Amino acid sequence: MSSVRKKVAAALGSAIALAALVVATPGTAMADHEEQPTVAQLLEQCNNGTDRCEFHVESVEKYLGPEQRVTSDAYNCTSVNQNLSKTWSDTTTTGTSTTQTIEFGGAFEAFTAGFSVATGKTWEKSHTETHTESLWVGPQKKGWLTHRAHMVRSHGYYQLNFGDRYYGHYIWYVNDVTMTGIDPDNTYGESPVFREAETGSGDC
Template sequence: MNTFAHRVVAIAIAALTGTTIAIAAPGTASANHEGQPTTRELLDLCNQGRTDSCDFRPSGGISVFNGPRQLAGSSTNCTNFNQTRVIRYEASQGTSHSFGVDFSAGSKIGKSFEWSIQTSYRREWTWNDTTSDELRQDVGPRSRVLIYASKVRSRVSGTYELHFGNRYKGHYYWYVNGQVEGQTRGQPWDLASEQVRVSC
């Protein structure tokens, strides 16, 4: 078992809580007399470049799931006859997380996350994904067609390891764990249509 794995076992990191965990590097004092920093405080220091390193280490594999349906387009036929309509649709999905700080493609913790996903899973993280096109649909009399889109998404849990050149609040190393939801490149969109009666 590698050194990081030993540390994780030793401090019993609780998954998905977003809690910060104090751990001292070998040969340093284990007591923290200066108070424990918050998750936001630690990751803000990383984003500001005030840590020697700030590496994301995923735990387990990528969990793939179907995202929620969102209304992407619609067309209403208020006549008494069937009609064929060309319906334009568009839907977007972004990235969400449990860290409570700036977590984007341009932030330091975002770049660390991207690099980790690529090296650990050989996949490219996509911060935002949009689908748009046109569908030809038959719309019944006094009816409305609704176009729904849902994205196949990815969930990753893991821990940021922050190293300070000088002790920060008693320790050289701090750990922050959390969860990220978004998508890797190539994950598809699913489309579905539904026809409902309307009063025109």
């Protein structure tokens, strides 16, 4: 196992800082009077004006996403149990701790490459699960399905190397960046959960 992968494995479950910080030297702050680029300006340059742009993974944490309702109600307005079919769909997309809007061009490509090197897994920008289930709904009741996705947080920093000085420096870092997305080891997530309630006066 590479040193990066060992570092990631050792950091599983650690707390994640969400603020993004721009520095010219890792671990140090810029002087108040020194002009510096924004996070957005730097990440827009990633593989689009840099000699090299890399994302270095420092930790990976798996967690369970929130329970989401993924179907409309299936109504049983009869006096006996009914086996009703419902198709559910749940989409998980990539999120980031940086506050600006980025189209995830070169910066996203650098992140996915770094994630793959560190974990041996492929990051998905967006993942959709769609399945059809049979629901046994009780008489005069309505039923629906909920789902919880298995998620992953990847925390690390960007290193950008420039051929010419950019805001006075050849190398810039964007620290404390966290990306969230679907867990590549379990894209399906938890099995959907059946919920049931009494029908209302206007349901049947």
